[in-house]
Amino acid sequence: MEKERRDFMGLGLGVFTAVGGIGALYAMKRTWDPLPSVKAAGFTTIDLAGAKDNELTVEKWRGKPIFVLKKAADMKKDPRDIVINNEHYHVSVGLCTHLGCIPAYKKDDHKFLCACHGGEFDVSGRQIFGPPPSPLVIPPFKIDGTKLVLGEEGPEFKKMKDAGLIA
Amino acid sequence: MAHFDENAKPFGNKWLDERIGLNTLTRVLQTEYWIPKDINFLWAMGMVLAATFGVLLLSGIFLLMYYKPDANLAFDSVNYTIMTEVGYGWLWRHVHGVGASIVFLIIYIHMFTGIYYGSYKRGRELIWLSGMALFVAFSAEAFSGYMLPWGQMSYWAGMVITNLFSLGSIEAYGLVEWIRGDYVPGDAYLTRFFMLHVLLIPLVIIGLIVLHFGTLRLPHVNNQEGEDFDYKEAADLYKAGKVKESKVIPFSPVFLSKDIFVMGVYFILFFYLVFYNFEFAMDPVNFDPADGLKTPAHIYPEWYFLWSYEILRPFNKDIGLIAFGVAQAALFFLPFIDRSPVVAPAHKRKLFNIWFWALVVIMIALTALGKLPPEGIYNDLGLFFAVAFLCMGPLLVWITIKEKNEMKGA
Numbered sequence: 001m002e003k004e005r006r007d008f009m010g011l012g013l014g015v016f017t018a019v020g021g022i023g024a025l026y027a028m029k030r031t032w033d034p035l036p037s038v039k040a041a042g043f044t045t046i047d048l049a050g051a052k053d054n055e056l057t058v059e060k061w062r063g064k065p066i067f068v069l070k071k072a073a074d075m076k077k078d079p080r081d082i083v084i085n086n087e088h089y090h091v092s093v094g095l096c097t098h099l100g101c102i103p104a105y106k107k108d109d110h111k112f113l114c115a116c117h118g119g120e121f122d123v124s125g126r127q128i129f130g131p132p133p134s135p136l137v138i139p140p141f142k143i144d145g146t147k148l149v150l151g152e153e154g155p156e157f158k159k160m161k162d163a164g165l166i167a
Numbered sequence: 168m169a170h171f172d173e174n175a176k177p178f179g180n181k182w183l184d185e186r187i188g189l190n191t192l193t194r195v196l197q198t199e200y201w202i203p204k205d206i207n208f209l210w211a212m213g214m215v216l217a218a219t220f221g222v223l224l225l226s227g228i229f230l231l232m233y234y235k236p237d238a239n240l241a242f243d244s245v246n247y248t249i250m251t252e253v254g255y256g257w258l259w260r261h262v263h264g265v266g267a268s269i270v271f272l273i274i275y276i277h278m279f280t281g282i283y284y285g286s287y288k289r290g291r292e293l294i295w296l297s298g299m300a301l302f303v304a305f306s307a308e309a310f311s312g313y314m315l316p317w318g319q320m321s322y323w324a325g326m327v328i329t330n331l332f333s334l335g336s337i338e339a340y341g342l343v344e345w346i347r348g349d350y351v352p353g354d355a356y357l358t359r360f361f362m363l364h365v366l367l368i369p370l371v372i373i374g375l376i377v378l379h380f381g382t383l384r385l386p387h388v389n390n391q392e393g394e395d396f397d398y399k400e401a402a403d404l405y406k407a408g409k410v411k412e413s414k415v416i417p418f419s420p421v422f423l424s425k426d427i428f429v430m431g432v433y434f435i436l437f438f439y440l441v442f443y444n445f446e447f448a449m450d451p452v453n454f455d456p457a458d459g460l461k462t463p464a465h466i467y468p469e470w471y472f473l474w475s476y477e478i479l480r481p482f483n484k485d486i487g488l489i490a491f492g493v494a495q496a497a498l499f500f501l502p503f504i505d506r507s508p509v510v511a512p513a514h515k516r517k518l519f520n521i522w523f524w525a526l527v528v529i530m531i532a533l534t535a536l537g538k539l540p541p542e543g544i545y546n547d548l549g550l551f552f553a554v555a556f557l558c559m560g561p562l563l564v565w566i567t568i569k570e571k572n573e574m575k576g577a
Binding site: 029032033034035038058060062063064065095097098099100101102103104115116117118130131132133 | 323326327330331335336344345346347348349350351353355359459460461462463464465466479480482483484485487540541542546
């Protein structure tokens with residue numbers, strides 16, 4: 001009888017502390033989550049009108065660099081290009097898909113080279129050498145005249161996404 | 168019912184012994200904690216490490232007084248306030264930076280001493296495991312501390328290392344963002360790594376040091392020949408005054424005084440580096456403030472992480488990560504990979520000797536290659552040595568099984 005009583009008390013204590021422990025773990029997990037203010041600051045508008053052929057400009061979106069490269073006539077076109085007024089632009093998150101360094105643009109070779117682990121991408125952001133497992137990621141965008149709203153999914157982006165082209 | 172002597176002098180020996188068992192503690196931890204005589208200066212590395220940890224703790228306390236864990240203020244609080252304004256602030260910073268680098272040199276010497284003499288077998292498995300746990304904790308401590316000056320290398324090392332948690336093709340970017348508390352390393356990231364560096368990880372390290380010492384007490388430290396002698400017999404000889412005939416000495420004061428001699432030599436080198444040659448521990452790139460829109464031309468970790476970093480490089484992302492994971496975990500299993508019961512220095516173990524020196528060469532080669540740019544022949548050499556490193560585990564299993572069978576045959 002005594003033993004059963006002790007077992008019951010042990011079980012009761014165990015369950016009670018386990019529930020409290022799980023609650024505490026959840027609170028800890030939530031404390032480590034990105035803050036709502038960090039998540040909300042998600043939209044950036046960039047203007048492509050000033051872009052020059054084969055000249056990389058770097059914008060900033062959610063703290064990440066955004067590559068904007070207007071393709072010259074002799075550069076390879078790609079379904080990943082954003083086309084505005086018949087001009088082809090390559091727009092991507094400028095972080096190597098291997099471990100997140102910023103690749104440098106080699107203007108004369110028409111490719112991106114990541115100094116960290118030697119990964120290379122072509123002018124459409126497709127990986128052509130080294131450890132990167134996938135192309136440079138295309139951020140969600142919406143075309144608005146010659147402007148691009150980053151963080152919002154426009155019809156052109158959705159089309160790319162459905163075709164599996166964004167990364 | 169315990170007996171307390173009413174007339175014992177407060178805080179005197181007897182008074183303390185009755186209250187906290189002072190004499191028992193002294194006996195168990197010092198005067199009758201036996202250390203074999205047949206050892207060399209490499210056996211002092213444990214206490215050298217403990218002393219270096221003490222120096223890091225002390226210098227860290229003083230850095231903490233002016234450091235500001237804020238993405239906007241951190242860089243200046245280190246490079247302007249501490250380095251130029253605070254009286255002797257430069258001293259604490261250089262001691263802390265040099266100490267963080269040198270502590271890994273001593274850790275590697277300590278580890279390879281253990282491997283060379285087979286000091287992870289025959290009751291000493293937990294010493295090895297707790298030591299490896301300390302290595303991991305020190306690595307985490309070094310990495311989190313490297314974030315704090317918030318320079319370019321801090322930021323980009325943080326970017327690359329946290330991206331490892333996307334786990335390759337699993338693409339767990341949610342996990343990466345959760346660890347960072349942001350899409351990229353930012354203020355939330357800096358403050359949480361500050362917390363880890365100054366509180367949580369040091370607490371874990373202190374706990375592990377106590378455990379590491381504890382695991383040593385019963386199996387005792389190994390000796391130069393791996394000799395398994397009767398400690399009780401040797402201790403009785405020593406206590407009977409036959410100090411010369413006995414194979415052991417007490418940890419304190421006898422062994423400790425030898426330790427302190429080695430520490431003396433070590434700290435001369437240490438402070439020479441602190442005062443005259445601290446640049447090796449201060450990456451010039453980290454004197455540029457963190458900039459999320461500009462990756463430095465070459466990113467490489469501090470020298471003590473180069474070998475494992477180099478294992479990531481030659482492979483594609485997934486295989487690289489797996490190889491990296493295996494390399495990190497492999498050394499933990501050493502007591503179980505080594506199937507031979509022989510506890511002897513490597514130079515008396517034929518094949519194992521070759522294996523040991525091959526491991527040293529591979530680790531040094533990987534370290535050197537990790538610092539070189541990932542181009543041309545370096546890529547091929549990197550791949551060769553990374554694969555060679557991964558083969559060392561299975562090779563050890565084969566070598567030690569062979570050794571075990573030879574012993575049976577003899």
